[in-house]
Amino acid sequence: MNFAKELGEAIGKAATILSPDVVHALEAARDREAGPARVQLEAILENVKIARDGKVPICQDTGTITFFVRLGTRFPHLAALVGALPGAAREATKAVPLRPNTVHPFTGKNPGDNTGRYIPAVTWEMVEGDGAEVHVLPKGGGSENCSILKMLPPGVGLKGIKEAVVEHVVSCGGLPCPPTVIGVGVGGGADLALKLGKMALLRPLGKRHPEPEVAALEAELEELVNASGVGPMGLGGKTTVLAVHAEYAHRHPASLPLGIAVQCWAHRRATVRIGANGTMEVA
Amino acid sequence: MDRVLTTPIAEKDARALNAGDVVYVSGTMFTARDEAHRMMLERGSPLPVEGLALFHCGPVAQKVGAGWEILAAGPTTSARMELFEADFLRRFKTRVIVGKGGMGEKTLAALGEVGAVYTHFTGGAGALAAKAVKRVSAVHWLEELGMPEAVWVMEVERFGPLVVAMDSHGKSLYKDLSVIVGKNMETIRARIKGGK
Numbered sequence: 001m002n003f004a005k006e007l008g009e010a011i012g013k014a015a016t017i018l019s020p021d022v023v024h025a026l027e028a029a030r031d032r033e034a035g036p037a038r039v040q041l042e043a044i045l046e047n048v049k050i051a052r053d054g055k056v057p058i059c060q061d062t063g064t065i066t067f068f069v070r071l072g073t074r075f076p077h078l079a080a081l082v083g084a085l086p087g088a089a090r091e092a093t094k095a096v097p098l099r100p101n102t103v104h105p106f107t108g109k110n111p112g113d114n115t116g117r118y119i120p121a122v123t124w125e126m127v128e129g130d131g132a133e134v135h136v137l138p139k140g141g142g143s144e145n146c147s148i149l150k151m152l153p154p155g156v157g158l159k160g161i162k163e164a165v166v167e168h169v170v171s172c173g174g175l176p177c178p179p180t181v182i183g184v185g186v187g188g189g190a191d192l193a194l195k196l197g198k199m200a201l202l203r204p205l206g207k208r209h210p211e212p213e214v215a216a217l218e219a220e221l222e223e224l225v226n227a228s229g230v231g232p233m234g235l236g237g238k239t240t241v242l243a244v245h246a247e248y249a250h251r252h253p254a255s256l257p258l259g260i261a262v263q264c265w266a267h268r269r270a271t272v273r274i275g276a277n278g279t280m281e282v283a
Numbered sequence: 284m285d286r287v288l289t290t291p292i293a294e295k296d297a298r299a300l301n302a303g304d305v306v307y308v309s310g311t312m313f314t315a316r317d318e319a320h321r322m323m324l325e326r327g328s329p330l331p332v333e334g335l336a337l338f339h340c341g342p343v344a345q346k347v348g349a350g351w352e353i354l355a356a357g358p359t360t361s362a363r364m365e366l367f368e369a370d371f372l373r374r375f376k377t378r379v380i381v382g383k384g385g386m387g388e389k390t391l392a393a394l395g396e397v398g399a400v401y402t403h404f405t406g407g408a409g410a411l412a413a414k415a416v417k418r419v420s421a422v423h424w425l426e427e428l429g430m431p432e433a434v435w436v437m438e439v440e441r442f443g444p445l446v447v448a449m450d451s452h453g454k455s456l457y458k459d460l461s462v463i464v465g466k467n468m469e470t471i472r473a474r475i476k477g478g479k
Binding site: 035036039040042043044046047050051054056057058059060061099140142159162163166167170173174175177220224227228229230231233234235236264265266 | 303305341342343354355356357360383384385403404405406407408409410411413414444446448456457460463464467468470471472474475476478
């Protein structure tokens, strides 16, 4: 089994074709904006079209390649899949091409193929079944620099979580290239809260968390952040976020970790489903 | 009607622009990031730039034959150039700055003194920008500074849309907006406190 080629194509698809749910959210935002905010969204949508038609990257920052794998515990091709992930990054770097974005933090050396120590970053989640679902999330630097962790005192409760999210996203202004998608991770621990925030970004826009309490928090946070007036690119307007998604894990009684993962308007992602017989489907 | 500024842009044309206007640039544009600003101030400009458009950008360029092609050219965060920009404007008199995220008080004052504007190009729209670049006419200091920091001189046609975000009359959309956002935040905080 060689999965590198198809997975590489999925990275290329993510870099050049914005998924329909994100395009739809951007179009809806354009339709409710006026003035400079509308000009920004029109430029974004034109850029999305040029990239799709010309098969060129949507943004010059093609990001750090990140995989999230939902792995069936009976999936029979695990060794092939593990080996294919860095290979896919190399394939896509040449084929698209992608900007070589992996730099050694101490020597400054760049291998030039978007791989390196622990990169592409991979998160494995074991689930029941015999297939594998591979999510690709190439993440740009400008928005990632706005992602943070807050260890809140549990006494601040849900209000404290809301306040921290709104204050942070608004304080970022135009830096993460809004309108952004925000992934909020609550509980678990310091590392897990941030991971949950990032995993929340994988859910298609327009789809709420299945639990009503979490879904209500998402809707309220969207409404509150958008009431700030920061707007597209921080030039003012009604749309600062396209969506807020939340995920949670149970927490320690003494801790209330809050991870905020910030994603730019170019919310690039793709999904590959691999069957037990090795068939691949790119979504 | 879209307003197109053609280089060389005259001081009076730059002074006629107001924050909130949407414009396009045709003609000659050159890139300069942190290092290029420093070098131009130390050594002088490698080309005459009065009246041209200055682009805060590190493009992705590809060598094609003897020349270059720009593949993606979105703006970088302009705030980093605040260190240099006021001196740069006084000395080189570029009339239109293209970047993202806005600049500070020193630059705003220099825009007024010199007669120039700061414009915002959509962050991330690298493909749209590259489409407006018709030709790379020169690249300076490529060896010394590398691809992102070099001075790329590009002939552009209807580069934009550019939102005039800081004008020569002391008005800055960013400054005005921060007052509005500050007020909105007071309401939002009260709503969270009063909620469930």
